[in-house]
Amino acid sequence: MKEQPAQIRWERRTQRPLLALAVAFAVAYAVPIVVPDASRTVTRTCTAVEWFVWASFALDYLVRLLLTDHRRRFVRTHWLDLVAVILPMLQPLRLLRLVSTLMLVGRRARMASQIRLTTYVAGSVVGLLMFGSLAVLSVERDSPNGNIKTLGDAVWWSFTTMTTVGYGDHAPTTGLGRVIAVGLMLSGIALLGVVTANIAAWFIARFEKDDVEERRQTAAIEELTAEVKALRAQVSALSGSLEPGLESDLEPGLEPGVVPGPAPAGSAVAGTEALGGTGVS
Template identity: 40%
Template sequence: MDEESRLWRWRRRTEVPLFVASGLFLGCYAVRVLAHGLGPGWKDLLLAVTYGTWALFVIDYAVRWRLSGEGAAFLHRHPMDALVVLLPLLRPLRIVQLYETVHRRRAEARLSLYARVIAYAGISALLLGFAGALTVYSAERGAPGATIKDFGDSVWWACSTLTTVGYGDVTPVTALGRTVAVGMMAGGMALLGAVTGSFSSWLIQTFTLDEDTGPPGRTPGAP
């Protein structure tokens, strides 16, 4: 069996377990940020689970690197894999790879793939917004001059940032908060672009098929 086949089998087998691990990672992080009355024992347990799930992504990245046989080129050809290692809660953003798959499969009916792109992009936007709100709330609470005083303020800020509206009524003042804001702006534009691009392509494909097919008895392509 060649290396490409082994890599494909590894990806297929680990996609769902690693997606569950990313949800566990996000859940533990959320509890640590939002549950203020946790005892030291619970905090240590949640921290251990967080680092444990993170280690799974590091192992997965190392195995994919090894099976690819690409050496250092793997990092440049698969930047999303490296991003997931740094921030496991962003694993749903692998929607980019699915979007590329849609465009590579031009000879097949792609309605189901377009629907998956739109659905996964919506889920990714929700998870990205929630993760960003948690991170900014953790960084901003108690900071001098902070306008984000509770988690509700952070969620409102995340919504306006993801949609690139930016009302400016609440803004991060810490370096970490502003760094997260830049990432969320870029992520929001990318996800919106994936959704609008997929929907536009699906509409064009649908209208093209209707025009080529025409009414019964009509020769395709005839005026």
């Protein structure tokens, strides 16, 4: 059995620990927002956890880069990972750490073959709803004209924004809140497209499977019909070859198809005279 490359082995070994760190990041990011009056110790601890998780993903990127045999191609094909690693270093904002961590988690999850598309989409929806709600609440709560003041308002706004319904009862008023809204709307449209494409691909695969089965049955019927025709031809050929043999077994002077009848009564006497006898003495 061929040994797997070191990069693949590293990715498989670190997948679960990195996902656990992502959950820790979610908790650390949510606590200061849900509990705004938390102590400074709790806030600092959450901030340290956020930076530690980001540093772990950055270290993972560097290790994979060192383990690969084609580093330039790795950088070209994983440029989003590089952006996610560099992004929080440009400006120490919690929102940038959130975006970079989400990008890194998504990239690592996509590399895992055992995670199916439906699971990935469901996890993306839950993650975007949660982080979108927390992010918009953190930037809109202190806005003078903002109308998203509670976590319930933020979750409702995230649902209506991701589904592109937009009731308008809650809307961001700050520039950063509107940036979050744009990202959430684009993400919702993209996820809806992925789900629709997945369902369409399932139906197409199902129809193709039925079509292949129908074509297989048609080919089997045509093959059986050809065999029946060949058998008929062989039977006809055998019948034609048997007729001359039957004609050679007939007595001379008889026509084919004429069965010889019983000899006349005088034929026995004639036969005796031909042998030179005159009868029994």
